[in-house]
Every structure is written in C-alpha cells, then in structure tokens.
Amino acid sequence: MKELKVAIIGNPNVGKTTLFNALTGEKQHVGNWPGVTVEKIEGYGKVDGVRVHYIDLPGVYSLSAYSIDEKIARDFILTENPDVVVDIVDATNLERNLYLTLQLLELKANVVIALNFMDEVEKRRMDIDVKKLQEFLGIKVVPVVAREGKGIEELKRAILETARHGVIRKVEVGYGRDVERAILEIEGMLADERIKCRHCPFAKLCLGSDRERHWVSTRLLEGDDEANKVVDREIALRAMELRRELEKKYGDMAAYFAKKRYELIGSIVRQCLKMEEMEETFSDRMDRVLLDKYLGIPIFFVIMWLAFKLTFDVAAPFTLLIEKLFDELGKWVAGSIPNETMASLIGEGIIGGVGSVLVFVPNIFLLFFILALLEDSGYMARAAFVMDRVMYRIGLHGKAFIPMLLGFGCNVPAIMATRTMEDERDRLLAIMINPLMSCSARLPVYVLFAGIFFAGKEAGVIMSMYLLGILLAVMMALLLRKFLFQGKPSPFIMEMPPYRLPTLRNIVSTTWNRGKMFIKKAGTIILLGVIIIWFLANFPDGGIEESFLAMIGKAMQPLFAPLGWSWRAVVALLAGVVGKEIVVGSLGALYGGNLSSALAADFTQVEAFAYMAFVLIYVPCIATIAAIWQETRSIKWPLFTITYEILLAYGVALAIVAIGGLI
Amino acid sequence: MRSMISLASARGLFRITSIACGRGCVNKLASMGIMPGEVVRVINNGSGPVMVEVKGSRVAIGRGVAMKIYGEEL
Structure with missing residues (x-):
C-alpha cells in the first residue's frame, strides 16, 4: 500500500495536540499553511508497515469557512482528498462535537472518530454506547484516552481499515422536502456544462464530482459567501432567489441548516448517551x-x-x-x-x-x-x-x-x-x-x-x-x-x-x-x-x-x-x-x-x-x-x-x- | 417578555428567539449550538462577556454580540 495521507481534525481543546503526538512521536515539522499565518504541523507514523503522513488541521467548530482556520480545514479536505480524516471528539461534550463530524460526513470524507477523554466520561457517571454510536454514524468510533496513550493502537488499526474499505455506511442529514428540492435544482445547474465556474481556485477539481456539487449547493443555500465566489453568477443569483423564498417559510437558512444537523445529532445522542443531571x-x-x-x-x-x-x-x-x-x-x-x-x-x-x-x-x-x-x-x-x-x-x-x-x-x-x-x-x-x-x-x-x-x-x-x-x-x-x-x-x-x-x-x-x-x-x-x-x-x-x-x-x-x-x-x-x-x-x-x-x-x-x-x-x-x-x-x-x-x-x-x- | 441575553440574570435559563448579528456571526454561533429555539443557561453575566452553557459546553459571548441575541428569560 502506498503512503497514507491522514488529516487530524477536531474542535479546539479536545486534546488534538496530545493525540497527534501519540500518533507521530516526537518527529514533527512545524510551519505555516501557505499564504496564511496559521500554524501547520505535520508528522509521520507507521501502521502495519504502511507509512502514514499525518497533517494536523486547525481546531474548528464547523467547516463554514468564516475564519481562516475553517477555510484551511475545508479546502484541505476538498482539494487534498486525505485517505482518512481522524475526527477527535470530546466524549464529555458529544452533542457539540458531533456537529463537525456531521459536516465532515456531508463532505463524504472517510471519517474515523477518536472518542477522547473516556476516563472523564466514567468519572462524570456518564455512559456512552460506542457500538450504537458507530452504527448510527456509519463510521468507526474508537474510544481513547490520548494523554495516557490508551486506545492508540486500536485507532491506528481503524485508520488503516477505513483507508482500505471506506466508511461502513453513508449517513445523510435530512433537510426537508422544500430545501432538498432546492439543493437538487442547484446541483443540476452546477452539472450543466454550459455554465462553467469561472473563478474557482481549484479549476480541475471544481465541482467536478457529485460530492462537490452537493456540498456547494448546500452551502449556497446556507448563504455561504465563499461558495458564492466559486460559482457562476447565474447560479449564485438563482441560489439567492431560492434562499429568499425558503427564508420566508423557515427563517434564516444558516440557522435552519444548523438546526437540522443538531436535530439529527440530538436523536443520535439521546440513544447513545446516558447521563445524570449535571450538578455544578x-x-x-x-x-x-x-x-x-x-x-x-x-x-x-x-x-x-x-x-x-x-x-x-x-x-x-x-x-x-x-x-x-x-x-x-x-x-x-x-x-x-x-x-x-x-x-x-x-x-x-x-x-x-x-x-x-x-x-x-x-x-x-x-x-x-x-x-x-x-x-x-x-x-x-x-x-x-x-x-x-x-x-x-x-x-x-x-x-x-x-x-x-x-x-x-x-x-x-x-x-x-x-x-x-x-x-x-x-x-x-x-x-x-x-x-x-x-x-x-x-x-x-x-x-x-x-x-x-x-x-x-x-x-x-x-x-x-x-x-x-x-x-x-x-x-x-x-x-x-x-x-x-x-x-x-x-x-x-x-x-x-x-x-x-x-x-x-x-x-x-x-x-x-x-x-x-x-x-x-x-x-x-x-x-x-x-x-x-x-x-x-x-x-x-x-x-x-x-x-x-x-x-x-x-x-x-x-x-x-x-x-x-x-x-x-x-x-x-x-x-x-x-x-x-x-x-x-x-x-x-x-x-x-x-x-x-x-x-x-x-x-x-x-x-x-x-x-x-x-x-x-x-x-x-x-x-x-x-x-x-x-x-x-x-x-x-x-x-x-x-x-x-x-x-x-x-x-x-x-x-x-x-x-x-x-x- | 422580549429581552436580550446581555440583560439576563446569571444562573437563569434563557430561550433564544432570534439572533441579529451578521451572517458569519450567526453561523459561528449556530455551529456552537447557539441558535433560535435553543434554551441556554446563563452562567456568568457581569460587566464583560456573557458566559452561557449550551449543549454541555461553556461559551463566552462578547457584549456586542450578546446585545443582538433576543429571547426571553424562563
């Protein structure tokens, strides 16, 4: 097997650096991402004799591309196509962390979840059904305690397996009939060869695959300025029109999409997580x-x-x-x-x-x-x-x-x-x-x-x-x-x-x-x-x-x-x-x-x-x-x-x- | 009664009905779970940012933004 490219992503403060250190050892290269001032850390490791190139993506809450960090993470996943994306999830804060996971899945990335801070989960008398979580999300979920090095070997194996066989099952977020119909219409316009995207910085990749078309149409309806920039004016205008119509009925679209994602997360978390009412x-x-x-x-x-x-x-x-x-x-x-x-x-x-x-x-x-x-x-x-x-x-x-x-x-x-x-x-x-x-x-x-x-x-x-x-x-x-x-x-x-x-x-x-x-x-x-x-x-x-x-x-x-x-x-x-x-x-x-x-x-x-x-x-x-x-x-x-x-x-x-x- | 979260008292619950900051700001808040319909717990509200508990985590919101988050105290 050739060298694997594995991106590490997660919310800030989820122990990303610790896990990255555990996966790569001391040999790291610290630099900046091209053109911006955000620190880029890379390292190498080995799994079963296969060389793995790990890239630490910035800590982000979402992939909306409203900050440089988010833009870097999103561009990397879209254009570099890493073999696997390891998403580090703070197990004590499942609901908020899974928001990023869901966006990664919407990007059709090969995600593996490293469920960190499992020791604190026990301490707080919470209980997470990892198997169920894995089933609902359709991806491998590996419990780890990064600072003690627990679960790292299992995580490595999960990375290799996902690189070989992809995710277990594809999960889609349902946005409701009206919105989905609008997404489909934009997708159709994007697929139409007569309308070419002019300003896309990734000309070759730009909107070439179903995956990108779906992502871009979703983002256009969400009112994403970055997405607006990469598509033809005609499409952007139509998307805005559709968004205005939908907003009359459903309120702000950005909030609507977030709500739908959180609804799905809520239903998953309710079935996988048992916790007692938290005292101070x-x-x-x-x-x-x-x-x-x-x-x-x-x-x-x-x-x-x-x-x-x-x-x-x-x-x-x-x-x-x-x-x-x-x-x-x-x-x-x-x-x-x-x-x-x-x-x-x-x-x-x-x-x-x-x-x-x-x-x-x-x-x-x-x-x-x-x-x-x-x-x-x-x-x-x-x-x-x-x-x-x-x-x-x-x-x-x-x-x-x-x-x-x-x-x-x-x-x-x-x-x-x-x-x-x-x-x-x-x-x-x-x-x-x-x-x-x-x-x-x-x-x-x-x-x-x-x-x-x-x-x-x-x-x-x-x-x-x-x-x-x-x-x-x-x-x-x-x-x-x-x-x-x-x-x-x-x-x-x-x-x-x-x-x-x-x-x-x-x-x-x-x-x-x-x-x-x-x-x-x-x-x-x-x-x-x-x-x-x-x-x-x-x-x-x-x-x-x-x-x-x-x-x-x-x-x-x-x-x-x-x-x-x-x-x-x-x-x-x-x-x-x-x-x-x-x-x-x-x-x-x-x-x-x-x-x-x-x-x-x-x-x-x-x-x-x-x-x-x-x-x-x-x-x-x-x-x-x-x-x-x-x-x-x-x-x-x-x-x-x-x-x-x-x-x-x-x-x-x-x-x-x-x-x-x-x- | 319609109010804003910057006026909410500490340790109370607040239901968000609308958020009137810019698109990027709405999106960032939404990604952290702060969106219309959500009920958050106000942890700290002094003279600086407002700290709320939402979906199991603590988020500080600068007063400038906090004044644009409308809703009602429960």
Missing part, C-alpha cells in the same frame, strides 16, 4: 471566582505578574551563564586566531553578536513554557474573557492582551503568541503594535541615560518610557483600526474549556516546537545582520572613526540635527537595529574613555530624554523584524512596521525637543 462542576466553581465582576481583573494581574516574574527570575542565572559563555568563547577564539581581522570578525562580530541574541533563549523558552501551561490548564481563555471589554474599546480583540504583556519581556515570543487569534486582521493589528511594548533589551539604554541625566529621578523617568510605549500602542491601535484594518474587532465568541490538569509531556513538546523556531530562524538572520554590522564598523580602515559605519553616521547626522544628536549617537542607533541593548555597547566603543562624562557633554537633558524615547520607538530589532516577517509571511508588514515606527520615533523625539525648549 469544578470548573463552574473556579469560574465563579476567576471571572468575578470585581475579582476577575485583579486575579488576572496577579497571575500575569507571577508568570512574568517567574520567566525573568528563573531565566536570569541561565542568561548570565550564556552571556559569560559567549564572552569567554569569543575571547578564546579571538585569541587563538593569528589573523587580526579574522579574529575580530569571528570573536567580536559573529560570536559576540549571535551571543547577544542567544542570551534571550532562556527567557523565550520559559515564556513559552508558562504560556503552554496557562493554555493547557484552560486559564488563557479566561484571561481573554476578563480583558475583552477593555481591549474592545481600543479596537483590539480580547486575545491580543497576552501578547502585549509578553512584549515587555521580549517582542519575539510575544509576536509568536498572537497565533491564538483567529481573525487575520485582528492578528495583524496585534502584531503591528507589539514592538511598542518596551522589551527588556531597551532597559539598559534607559538605565544608562536616566543615571546620567536624571539622577535621583531614574525610576520615574524609566517608568515614563514604559507608559509612553503603552500610550503610543493604544494610539496606533485606534489609528490602524480607523485607516488600515477598518471595522470592529471580530465578534468575541469563545468556548471556555473546562479546567484541566496540564500534562508535562505536552507542555514540553509545545515549548520545544515553538522555541526552536526562535533559535533556528532568528539565529540565521541575526548571524547575517551581525556580520554586516561588523563589516561596516571595521572597513575600510579598521578604526571605527573612519569606518563605513562612521561615514553613514556622518551622512545621516544632518537628518538628526534638529534633535541635537551627534553622529556618534546616530551610529549607535544604527547598530541598535541588531538588538537595542547594542546601543549601549556601541556608544561605549564610539566615545571611548569615560562614557558618562562624554555623554553628559554631548547631550542636553532634553536631548537625552528624546534619545531614550527614540530608542523605545524606532525600528524593532532584527529578531523582531524576522518574527513579524515569519508570522505574517509577507515582507510588506515588517516594512510597514519599520516605516511607521521610524516616523513615529522621529515625531515624538522632535516633539520632546520642541516642548523641552519651551520649558
């Missing part, structure tokens, strides 16, 4: 406190503060260790290379430069670890719940809050954390404003300047930088919402998963999969960046005063003359693009001798404050630019971020100098 669950009691009108927000801030503190306190010794390691390594390598230029390139340039970025690795892994912990336990959904109201006012989705908070640590994982947002525009907006959250790399610059120019008032001045960042982020969010991402944040409709004890294995694997991307991708780009900067600082002559960097700095200086900065200060800003903490190191190298007195002579107090603000706002560091690029899969967005941030930084710095001059 543990989750409900937790939510009563955690989502309380008054306590909710304070509790949220305490949890975030703890997460934040943990991330940086636990990481601190490791960060120091890595810093020292690279420092020593750089010196040792430089010392053992006779050629002076090569020694400088490898020792200071490459090792020093890459090292200054790799020191963030402990922070990033810890952040991802805590994020995964919060996500798996179910609290992340509550955090979005609690903050939704505040965020909505500034045009952001509730889920954008966590990434903003993480930005105070490092913008790179923060930007990656926006992945939990479903709506592309909401997500882009959250990414665009994230670099304004003052990351820890900017702190050394504030500390240096505040110490020299604002002695005695350091804390307040440094704090003002953080507040300025937040203020500008809010402003930018409002502006971008008004001009670029018009409209309101997508409606906040979010399932609150029950609180569950996270498993270490799962968290570690999620942390590793996300964290290694930082090492790999940012690492390669950073390497290139530091080599370029090193070259510019050391050529043509070796001395920094006559280097290309100095030439660039002197050429650019007039631009910054209104702000009162010298060419050295300008060069330091340029070097700071690699990483903002490098601004401090560069100033040290450029001024030489006693940095404090040299700076004190070169800046006025107002100019220094403007310089700090400029460092806060201007071009995000290379790692952040790379993260924006990677996450948006388009060069357009990093370029946009760079442009608006430079303009904003210049404007703010100029305003500070102007206002400062008046005082």
